[in-house]
Amino acid sequence: MEHQERPHRRRVRYSGAYPRNYREKYKELQPEKYADTVSRVISKGSTPAGMHIPICVKEILEFLQIRPGQQGLDATLGYGGHAQEMLKCLDSRGHLYALDVDPIESARTKERLERLGYGPEILTVRLQNFADIDQVAEEAGKFDFVLADLGVSSMQIDNPDRGFTYKAEGPLDLRMNPGQGISAAERLCHITKEELKGMLMENSDEPYAEEIASEVTGRLRKGEEIATTTQLYQAVEGALSFLPGKEQKEAVKKACQRTFQALRIDVNNEFEALYAFMEKLPEVLAPNGRAAVLTFHSGEDRLVKKAFKKFYREGLYSEISDEVIRPSREECVKNSRARSTKMRWAVRAG
Numbered sequence: 001m002e003h004q005e006r007p008h009r010r011r012v013r014y015s016g017a018y019p020r021n022y023r024e025k026y027k028e029l030q031p032e033k034y035a036d037t038v039s040r041v042i043s044k045g046s047t048p049a050g051m052h053i054p055i056c057v058k059e060i061l062e063f064l065q066i067r068p069g070q071q072g073l074d075a076t077l078g079y080g081g082h083a084q085e086m087l088k089c090l091d092s093r094g095h096l097y098a099l100d101v102d103p104i105e106s107a108r109t110k111e112r113l114e115r116l117g118y119g120p121e122i123l124t125v126r127l128q129n130f131a132d133i134d135q136v137a138e139e140a141g142k143f144d145f146v147l148a149d150l151g152v153s154s155m156q157i158d159n160p161d162r163g164f165t166y167k168a169e170g171p172l173d174l175r176m177n178p179g180q181g182i183s184a185a186e187r188l189c190h191i192t193k194e195e196l197k198g199m200l201m202e203n204s205d206e207p208y209a210e211e212i213a214s215e216v217t218g219r220l221r222k223g224e225e226i227a228t229t230t231q232l233y234q235a236v237e238g239a240l241s242f243l244p245g246k247e248q249k250e251a252v253k254k255a256c257q258r259t260f261q262a263l264r265i266d267v268n269n270e271f272e273a274l275y276a277f278m279e280k281l282p283e284v285l286a287p288n289g290r291a292a293v294l295t296f297h298s299g300e301d302r303l304v305k306k307a308f309k310k311f312y313r314e315g316l317y318s319e320i321s322d323e324v325i326r327p328s329r330e331e332c333v334k335n336s337r338a339r340s341t342k343m344r345w346a347v348r349a350g
């Protein structure tokens with residue numbers, strides 16, 4: 001019998017139970033569509049991918065005392081969680097200006113807030129650095145309330161394409177605005193050992209600054225690439241290989257967190273921007289205007305505390321927080337990212 005050849009059919013690719021990429025993996029990335037998944041993730045104490053849970057909302061609103069008709073500034077829009085709460089307080093009267101340097105996330109947030117009914121009549125979103133708040137106030141007028149929630153958003157950290165974490169493979173970028181300045185990988189290519197050591201010490205109090213700086217610059221000198229998050233992780237791991245096995249894993253994890261933080265602060269000029277913001281803040285606040293700042297590491301907190309104290313002594317602030325405000329224990333359990341938060345505030349003299 002003649003063998004009848006069956007037409008060749010391509011095997012249907014098994015799409016599998018496991019999603020293939022970040023966007024597919026996290027249903028939460030479309031929070032409106034997958035509300036159940038989102039609330040399940042939040043109830044487990046995690047932040048759903050593509051979202052950011054606002055911290056200290058109650059404490060911030062209690063302090064800012066926002067009234068309808070006022071004009072405010074959210075210096076760090078992010079996902080817009082705080083902005084949304086502040087907009088609710090305005091009750092359709094007044095105006096909120098919101099800044100962010102991240103073109104990717106701020107465009108998404110603007111769209112989402114618009115869908116929630118917060119259009120240009122009540123909300124103006126600007127792709128602008130908060131170092132330039134004086135320029136914003138020149139056009140908008142002074143602010144009755146200002147909030148700055150420093151650092152990076154969960155969306156930025158969770159997106160491997162942005163390179164903010166050693167926990168996922170991605171390009172070693174770490175810029176909040178990938179269209180500006182140079183990436184962390186490029187920065188490392190032109191850095192000396194001493195400069196890197198100084199950066200690690202100043203930006204994140206890294207106890208193994210010498211070892212990490214030496215390993216990173218040594219690898220680069222030998223022609224090895226450190227262009228991805230994993231390659232930097234491996235360099236830190238190599239630098240700490242002298243530690244006994246038991247300690248090593250945890251030490252590498254912590255050193256990686258600090259190394260990524262130090263590089264992020266550097267490539268985004270975070271201290272320079274925060275210094276300019278704190279210096280200009282009294283001048284953009286209306287008489288009796290209120291400002292709250294959330295910080296996430298000691299370098300930021302020191303800078304905020306110093307500026308608030310200086311202007312209080314000079315009489316530009318009538319009152320400042322004498323102690324940091326911390327999120328409640330309950331909030332820290334619900335949102336682990338709140339654990340390192342410190343809040344400080346100031347009231348502009350009348």
Ligand SMILES: C[S@@+](CC[C@H](N)C(=O)[O-])C[C@H]1O[C@@H](n2cnc3c(N)ncnc32)[C@H](O)[C@@H]1O
Nearest residue numbers: 054076078079080081082100101129130149273
């Ligand atoms: C912690 S998140 C803010 C989260 C926001 N409060 C919310 O409820 O979703 C910090 C945001 O500030 C932005 N950012 C950081 N430095 C900035 C700067 N110098 N000027 C403007 N935005 C900045 C980051 O891109 C990020 O989106």
